[in-house]
Amino acid sequence: MVVAVSSNSFLNLSQLPKSKLFGTDGIRGKAGNLLTAPLALAVGYWAGQVYQEKYGKGAIAIGQDSRNSSDMLAMSLTAGLTASGLEVWNLGLCPTPCVAYLTANTDAIGGIMISASHNPPEDNGIKFFSANGTKLSKTEASAIEAGVRGEKPTITHDVNWGQHYPRQGLVQKYTTALQQSLPHERPLDGLKIVLDLAWGACVEIAPSLFQEMGAEVIPLHDSPDGDRINVDCGSTHLNVLQQAVCETQADMGFAFDGDADRVLAVDNQGRVVDGDYILYFWGNLLKNQAQLPDNLLVATVMANLGFEHAWSKQGGQLIRTPVGDQHVQAQMWETGAMLGGEQSGHVICHHYNCSGDGVQTALHLACLTQELGMSLSQMRDESFETYPQLLTNVRVEDAQRRCAWEDCDALQSAIAQAEQAMGDQGRVLIRASGTEPLIRVMVEAYEWEIANHWSHQLVQTVHQNLVNSVSHYS
Structure with a gap:
């Protein structure tokens, strides 16, 4: 059968967020908001195309956690993958490392885990694994996203529809490996x-x-x-x-x-x-x-x-x-x-x-x-004493300021002062969160009082220069 698939066959592209779909660990967001059935269908189809370009025909193993939205996403992804011509193995409820292990130790050409890890129940996510059980590369993730966003041309090709198989029994192969x-x-x-x-x-x-x-x-x-x-x-x-x-x-x-x-x-x-x-x-x-x-x-x-x-x-x-x-x-x-x-x-x-x-x-x-x-x-x-480590999250709604914290003269000066004072008995780590509108301020020192002092100084500097007033950038 010859089928023509256009880039917007599965969803309304205007409803996609302008920011990237793929974050540091696949696609993650609110179920029913970002993660909808049409999006998962499109993601499944274009993931199928990317897997086939790299490995040819084969099977994709899909596992999921217990979230209420996981069934919906599993079925939608399965529809997209089988529409692309791939076979799907449904593992059912299982840990993420089970999907990684089975992808690497069976004939599967890839794996997908539906989970938002430690996030709350209303969130969900889609994680992709390559044939060797490692996370899918950024290049391959970008290729999937390009297809979903309509940045790839219409595909016209012969399709042998893929089949879906319940393969919950494969989880035993993983548990046996743990025992061994x-x-x-x-x-x-x-x-x-x-x-x-x-x-x-x-x-x-x-x-x-x-x-x-x-x-x-x-x-x-x-x-x-x-x-x-x-x-x-x-x-x-x-x-x-x-x-x-x-x-x-x-x-x-x-x-x-x-x-x-x-x-x-x-x-x-x-x-x-x-x-x-x-x-x-x-x-x-x-x-x-x-x-x-x-x-x-x-x-x-x-x-x-x-x-x-x-x-x-x-x-x-x-x-x-x-x-x-x-x-x-x-x-x-x-x-x-x-x-x-x-x-x-x-x-x-x-x-x-x-x-x-x-x-x-x-x-x-x-x-x-x-x-x-x-x-x-x-x-x-009998191992070691941990140094006191204080982590403070400062909410910075302005994305431009949040991402440019390294250019804030006052903050860089405060960091240098703290690092010089603590020497090799302490350290400072400041970073912008990749998933939330936060700047994370971590200070570690051999004594709690020292860590607390410099944590207070740095958090106050972030508030004064990135939250409450116009920052001075170099």
Whole structure:
């Protein structure tokens, strides 16, 4: 059959936002506002064209979290992909790293995850993976967007309509891989572990996995609930997990975000064990096993100075990247690093997967306590002291001022003064948010009073020069 597809066959182009559809992690926004069925249909079709240009015919694996809008987006994307001639495998509810793993370890030519990660229930997102399980490149994302925006000519070609297949059974291939990455059959025997599943993507796999590995599991927020995903729970709201760990006298607890690509831990005293600690613990294990090339870890600019200094004393190297797992991933591929991640709990270990994986990270951290014969609390106490780190978000509605903060003379002078005063015992990080109208001001120092002093000075400077008055630019 010969079909002519024009660039505006699927949606009203005038309704598209002027800003770019693709952000730092695919397309993300309010469901029913930015993310509509017509948009997802168009995105699916043009993604199908881009995948075929690179890989030819094949299948796309689609997974989703528990949001109420995820079914709508999955069906619309499927319609677009099959209209382009591709096969679609519907994985159903599963974590983002499951999609990445299956894309890399099956005949699929690409993967799509429908999730807005740690965002609230009303948001959703579309993340794309290439055939090797990594995020789709900026060039390929731009090609999809160009098609959606009508910047590509009408396509006239023979189409063999693609087919859609339910393939939920493939998720078992992913969970089997998680089990096989652990040291033996029941490495968690004797441990009591609380899991906060955030009403999200890993509710159907994480509790059973931990139980099969020998742990006594106390689950929280453990059913798929699109109305409550991430609401006052999960990796962005740890208070419920901390309370549960202490009340049940558990050995540790883990909190996942909505799509389970990140995790934060809590020790038996209710103290947070963030991504910096996890990288330090796991990095030391791999270093001692000669499985960490050049003793190198990759972290972001948010990584704590206490962690960096402690890792250096262990003979390790640390490379910092901008915030975002895609930057960590790119640096790992470039340098050959096998372990990297973010303070927020997005940890990537290339020994086992090519994306951040919260469930896998939690399993390995729990196993590590058993291997060392130490509680997570003891491991934390014997590692490093974090420097006080104060992060303040200043709302700057004027996009021009927000993006030009580096040209503000008063702010640059204040930054230089703070950095000179703190020397190598503190640091300043200021950046404009890529997703919200905010300037983020982070100050870190070896003493809380010093961090608080310079944080106040810098936040006040941002208010005076970028919020309340006309800025003076160089």
